Amino acid sequence: MITAQLDGILPVNPSPELTERKWWDYFTFNTDHKVIGIQYLVTSFLFYLVGGALATAVRKELSTPEVDFVSRELYNSLFTMHATVMIFLWIVPAANGAFGNFLLPLMIGARDMAFPRLNAIAFWLIPPGGILLMSSFLVGAPASGWTSYPPLSLMNGKWGELIWILSLLILGTSSILGAVNFITTLLLMRRPGIGLNNMPLFCWAMLSSSALVLISTPVLAGALILLCFDLIGGTSFFNPTGGGDPIVYQHMFWFYSHPAVYIMILPVFGLVSEILPVHARKPIFGYQAIAYSSLAISFLGLIVWAHHMFTSGVPGWLRMFFMVATMVIAVPTGIKVFSWVATVWGGKLRLNSGMLFAMGFVSMFVIGGLSGVMLASAPFDIHVHDTYFVVAHLHYVLFGGSVFGLYAAIYHWFPKMTGRMINETWGKVHFVLTLVGFNLCFLPMHKVGLAGMPRRVAEYDPQFAAINLICSIGAYLLAVSTIPFVINAVYSWVRGPKAGANPWNAISPEWQTLSPPPIENYLGEPPFVPDPYDYGKDYNPGKRPMSQVKAADLWR
Amino acid sequence: MQTPAIDSQLLIPTHEPIHGHGEAHPDHRMFGLIIFLIAEGMIFLGLFVAYGAFRVVAPEWPPAGTPELELLLPGINTLILVSSSFVIHNADTAIKKNNVKGMQFWFLLTIVMGIIFLFGQLYEYNHTGFGLKDNVFTSTFYVLTGFHGLHVCLGIGAMLAVLWRSFKPGHYSPDHHFGIEVAELYWHFVDVIWIVLFLILYLL
Known part of the structure; x- marks a missing residue:
């Protein structure tokens, strides 16, 4: 019988030099993975606010059919920068760098990442890369x-x-260095007893995502180097007037950028797989199915890139291959969704902000996944290519998917990261505003997209005016929704009630230590958690109210 | 999920004041380096495939009017680089016998061979008869060989750093010579890339 007492793991009075972090550590070249994780999270969130401001400006321009808010040229810059910031400075570093760094060593019972200094270098490439990108204005x-x-x-x-x-090359380097660290840490630094088949599912997700980073990001770097030569060296690799071939760029670009969507979503899949069982008080449904489907997605993700190029003159037989391969990805993804629903099904749900966002993630991602299967079909894709249908789809998977999942993770691990509880009421206000604003903004885009409204153009046919106004109102609501979150997070970080080590009564290893964790993660040996999702076994809910159940009860 | 059989020893948390300070964990640097070299290899693979794509699409390859590539000098260069990979391996053998002098000799020889290769490359650049901007073939030729040359420079830099450190007595020992292994592995990597590059640019 397993009886590991949480109280036994935590000494009563740990000495302060082991637990205390100075605030200025977060502004230095610190090698602690927890500091680096929070540095990633806060930095990328700041860039998220920048990207959000750019998006709001884009929607302001699109609220009327005429060009009235910004010039056409500036509009083009706004949406270009919006996408670049959101992808390379928010979702990729937040999903991989922030949570990967903060959680992985805690989850596998390691004291730090395999290469702490390399880790700090990878983070400190982000601010210069981001500021460089901003300076282009x-x-x-x-x-x-x-x-x-x-x-x-x-x-x-x-x-x-x-x-x-240049900034993409810098950010890509950071991403690759991070991936080297994650893979080495996950494969070689696990505590004895934690094997590949009982480590938390987020570890599997990070392994799959890091493999993609490692294989695909360098190819983007190659494409960018060639593009750079075309731009300033006078060569013509991709310039048809000099005998070059722009299609080669598209292939190289999408060889990275299609896997990049999985780099942005796989870690979030992992985060949600952690959050749902804790708040549903049930074991995860289909551990191995979820774990191996991450690997399957990362393999399939490497061989479907040309579905972005159905209108670029790809030969018919190749289209057929990419179409079928793309649709096959729906299978491992569907396995995950099925497993999450089965995990929540019949559970004793704790509907706090983290859980709400996690369930919002599942439902919104399913919508994005369905429109994804539609777009995989070449005939349909040719019809809606470069329309708002694509914009709607990608925001359902990247915002409804990744960002909802990241918010869920922030709410869920906030007590662990800061040692304080985040205010639930304001968290729920934030959730409702985000959900309503998001759907108001992006659901109608499916309709204008099917009707043929092209994306990336500052003006449009007046027949779409009413729907676009609705979209813009939704976007403003989304912008407003971040205000309660930011205030809530900052206030709770400083003044929130103390969280204690394990406020959710969770079983997974990162909760079996102080909040925030001490400098070397665990005082004494890292705990051995043979099954991180072992909820509800030998547990009779009729005997005691949930609030009195301690983690130790759940370990039996 | 099945709960694995548990050694009860693992479950009981110890309260020894370990706190991880000075707690040694195995050296994972070589593993990390190999993972990193996979990423490096992918840049080259991407560029090679791009070269292949340009070539397949082009109606004539190399495009009409491009001067023929000389084979003699690059052939000699290839021989030098390939044999330097064997030379540098002697350094590893030497340090395992605690022969620091021998290690320094073989590293120096490898560096000289690398520099000869680079100068051969520069000589070739001056005598190809075509420029960077002439057509897609000449552009890929210069970018691929130049990018490889950059890696040769990095490899030479790594070897110089090892040489510099090796003059500190006892810095490298038969058991601790990770720096030497890094430089050697990197040099082999640069060598393998060159073989592929030579094959697709000059021979095929």
Whole structure:
């Protein structure tokens, strides 16, 4: 019988030099994975606010059919920068860098990452990369979309584009260094007793995501180097006027950027797989199915990139291959969704903000997943290519998916990261505002997209005006929804009630230590958790109210 | 999920004042380096495949009017680089016998061979008869060989750093010579990349 007492793991009075973190540590080249994780999270969240401001400006322009708020050129820069910031400076570093760094060593019972200094270097590449990207507004920001297709990207202003390339190379390097660290840590630093088949599912997700980073990001770097030569070296790799082939760029770009969507969603899948069982008080349904489906997604994710290029003159047989392969991805993804629903099904749900966002994630992601299968079909894709249907789809998977999942994770691990509880009422206000604003903004886009409204254009046919106004109102609501969150998070971080070690009565290892965790993660040996999802076994809810159940009770 | 059989020893948390300070864990640097080299290899693979794509799409390859590539000098260069991979391995053998002098000799020889390779490359650049911007073939030629040359420079830099450190007595020993292994593995990597590059640029 397993009886590991939480009280036994935590000494009564740990000495302060082991537990206390100075606030200025967060502004230095610190090698503690927990500091680096929080540095990633706060930095990327600041960039999320910047990206959100850019999005609000885009929606302001689109609230009327005419060009009235910004010029056409600035509009192009706004949506280009919005996408670049959101992808490379918010979701990728937040999902991988922030939670990967903070949680992985705690989850596998390690004292730190395998290469702490490399880890700090990877983080400290982010602020210069981000500031460099922002600085492009001073010289004329890039304006050819985040895809930066040549020859368009070679004709839209040299300096903005060059800055875009350089900052992406910097951020890509950071991402690769992070992945080297994650893979080494996960494969070689697990505590004795924690095998690949009983580590928390987030570890599997990070393993799959890091493998993708490692294999695909360098190819983007190659493409960007060639693009850079075209831009300033006078070569013509991708410039048809000099005998080059722009399609090669598209292949190289999407060889990274399609896996990139999985780099942005796989870690979030992992986070949600952690959150749901804790608040549903049930074991995760289908541990191995979820674990291996992450690997399957990461393998399939590498061989479907050309479905972004159905209108680029890809030969028919190749289209067929990419169409079928893309649709096959729905299978491992469906397995995950099925397992999450089965986990929640019949559970004793604790509907706090983290759980609400996690369930919001599942439902919103399913909508994005369904429109994804629609878009995988080449005939349909050719019809809606470059319309708002695509914009709706990608926001359902990236915002309804990744961002909802990240919010869920922030609420769920806030007590562990800061040692204090976040206010639940304001968390729920934030959830409702986000859910309503999000659907108001992006659901109608499906309709205008099917009706043929093209994306990436500042003006549009007046027949779409009413729906676009609704979208814009939803976007404003989304912008407003971050205000209660930011105030709540900052206030709770400083003044919130103390959380204690394990406020959710969770079983997974990161909760079996102080909040925030001491400097070397665990005082004494890291705990051995043979099954991190072992909820509800030998537990009779009729005997005691849930509030009195301690983690130790759940360990039997 | 099945609960694995548990050693009860593992379950009882110890309260020894370990706190992790000075707690040694095995050296994972070599594993990390290999993982990193996979990423490096993927940049080259991406560029090689791009070269292949340009070539397949082009109606004529190399495009009409491109001067023929000379084979003699790059051939000699290839021989030098490939044999330097064997030379540098002697350094590893030497340090395992605690022969620091021998290690320094083999590293120095490898560095000289690397520099000869780079100068050969520069000589070739001056005598190809085509420029970077002439056509897609010449552009890929310069970018691929140049990017490889950059890696050769990095490898030489790594070897110089090892040499510099090796003059500190006892810095490298038969058991502790990770720096030497890094430089050697990196040099092998650069070498393998060159073989592929030579094959697709010059021979095929």
